[in-house]
Amino acid sequence: MYYDLHIHTTASDGMFSPEQIIKYSIEFGLFGIAITDHDTIDGLEPALNYNSSTGSKLKFIPGIELNTELNDIEVHILGYFIDYKNQALKNRLQEVRECRYERAQKMINKLRSMGFQITFDYVKQLAQGDLIGRPHVAQALMAKGYVFSLKEAFDKYISKGRAAYVPRYKFTPNEAINLIKQAGGISVLAHPGLIKDQRLINEVVDMGVEGIEAYYPEHSDSQINRFLSFSSEKKLYVTGGSDFHGTSGDESRGRLGCIGVSYDLVKKLYEHKGSIS
CATH class of the missing domain: 1.10.150.650 (DNA polymerase; domain 1)
Incomplete structure (x- = not known):
C-alpha cells in the first residue's frame, strides 16, 4: 500500500503523458499516486478519466506543484486534493x-x-x-x-547570473498556500532539503503550510530524520515522492515509485479531507 505523491507529466516538464503515468503506476504495483505538475492542472482530468476507464484500483490524488520564490530563493509548494475546477485557481494558473x-x-x-x-x-x-x-x-x-x-x-x-537568464514571475509561498487552501487542498512544502537557505523552512511553516515532503530521492537519511522530527514538533503532515519526470536525462529524479509513503501517512491526508479511501 505504497503511494508516490510527486509525479510530473507532459502537462508540465515530464516525459510521459498522464495516461502513460497511470498505466506505468498500475504495472509497477503502486497503491496510489498524485500527479503534481508545475503550475498546471491540465494533466489531472486526462489521468482521472484514463484511470477510471481501466477499472483499476489505483488511488489517484489530484495535485499540483507551485513554483514560488521567497527572498529570491526558489521554494516549491505542493497541493493535494485540490479542486482542479476551482475558478480562482484556474485564473491564477492562466x-x-x-x-x-x-x-x-x-x-x-x-x-x-x-x-x-x-x-x-x-x-x-x-x-x-x-x-x-x-x-x-x-x-x-x-x-x-x-x-x-x-x-x-x-x-x-x-541559470541565475548567466547571460540568457530572465527573472521569474513573482509568486510567493504565502500566495500559493492560500490558493491551494481556497481550492480545497492541503499545502505541503516540497523537497525542503533542496532549499538553499534552510531558515526559510520555518518562515513557510509560519505562513500556514500544512505538511512537509520528508521522503525525497535527494534527501539523505539524516535529512529525512530531521524533517520527520520537525514535522512532529510542528504538527505537520508527512509526504514523499519520487519527483519523477522521465527515464533519462537530468530531469529524472529517480524511477517511478522509487520513494514515497505508506498508506498510514496518506490516510491522515484523507482524514483531513473528511474521507477515507
Whole structure:
C-alpha cells in the first residue's frame, strides 16, 4: 500500500503523458499516486478519466506543484486534493502560464542574440503541453547540439547570473498556500532539503503550510530524520515522492515509485479531507 505523491507529466516538464503515468503506476504495483505538475492542472482530468476507464484500483490524488520564490530563493509548494475546477485557481494558473510564455520568449531572444538558432515555436513543440519552462529551453539547446546535457544548458546559459537568464514571475509561498487552501487542498512544502537557505523552512511553516515532503530521492537519511522530527514538533503532515519526470536525462529524479509513503501517512491526508479511501 505504497503511494508516490510527486509525479510530473507532459502537462508540465515530464516525459510521459498522464495516461502513460497511470498505466506505468498500475504495472509497477503502486497503491496510489498524485500527479503534481508545475503550475498546471491540465494533466489531472486526462489521468482521472484514463484511470477510471481501466477499472483499476489505483488511488489517484489530484495535485499540483507551485513554483514560488521567497527572498529570491526558489521554494516549491505542493497541493493535494485540490479542486482542479476551482475558478480562482484556474485564473491564477492562466496568469502564470502567460508569464512563463513571456519569460521563455525573452530567454530565447537573448540566446538568439548570442547566435543560437532556436525559435519559440521549436521550444513550444518540445514542450508538448501548453506550459513552457526553462527545461524546455534547455531541451532545445541540447537537441540542436549546443550543449551535451540539460545541466550544461542551465549552468552555462539559463541559470541565475548567466547571460540568457530572465527573472521569474513573482509568486510567493504565502500566495500559493492560500490558493491551494481556497481550492480545497492541503499545502505541503516540497523537497525542503533542496532549499538553499534552510531558515526559510520555518518562515513557510509560519505562513500556514500544512505538511512537509520528508521522503525525497535527494534527501539523505539524516535529512529525512530531521524533517520527520520537525514535522512532529510542528504538527505537520508527512509526504514523499519520487519527483519523477522521465527515464533519462537530468530531469529524472529517480524511477517511478522509487520513494514515497505508506498508506498510514496518506490516510491522515484523507482524514483531513473528511474521507477515507
